[in-house]
Amino acid sequence: DAQGQVIGRVPECMAQTCGVMPELPEGVQMTCAVEPAPYLGSCYESCRDGYTAAGNRTMETWTCNISTDAGNAVELQGEHLSCIASTCGVGLPVGSSYFHD
Numbered sequence: 001d002a003q004g005q006v007i008g009r010v011p012e013c014m015a016q017t018c019g020v021m022p023e024l025p026e027g028v029q030m031t032c033a034v035e036p037a038p039y040l041g042s043c044y045e046s047c048r049d050g051y052t053a054a055g056n057r058t059m060e061t062w063t064c065n066i067s068t069d070a071g072n073a074v075e076l077q078g079e080h081l082s083c084i085a086s087t088c089g090v091g092l093p094v095g096s097s098y099f100h101d
Contacts, residue, residue, distance in 0.1 A: 015039055016074040018064035027051035027083035030062070037064040039074050047083035054082040 019036035024045070032043035045060040047053050062078030 017041075018043075018074050018076045020075070022062075022076055022080075025080050025082070027085060028081050037076060039064055039066075043076060043078075045078070045081040047081065050086055051083035052086050054084050057081060 016039050017036040018039075018041070021030060021043075024030060027048050027050075028045050029048045030043050030045050032041065034041055037043050041064045043062045043064075045062065046058065058081075060078055060081040062076045064074050065077050066072055067075045067077065
């Protein structure tokens with residue numbers, strides 16, 4: 001105003017979080033240090049028990065970041081890890097009294 005006073009309310013700002021997890025491929029699990037992941041926070045994909053990573057990566061990092069495709073909202077961004085079901089073929093008993101599914 002004319003006396004140099006600021007008029008109005010102080011804005012309330014809230015940090016955006018990535019609350020929606022991406023749909024995960026079979027055998028993949030995601031864990032975040034903080035849930036929901038905060039802006040620039042990280043989540044990690046790994047293979048569930050009974051699955052093995054295909055290739056040489058055993059973990060994939062996803063980051064909560066701004067997405068221009070989602071109207072500048074934040075979303076988890078990263079590449080999915082590929083996990084394949086482990087097989088149990090070595091060391092199993094063999095004989096007519098045993099069967100394996």
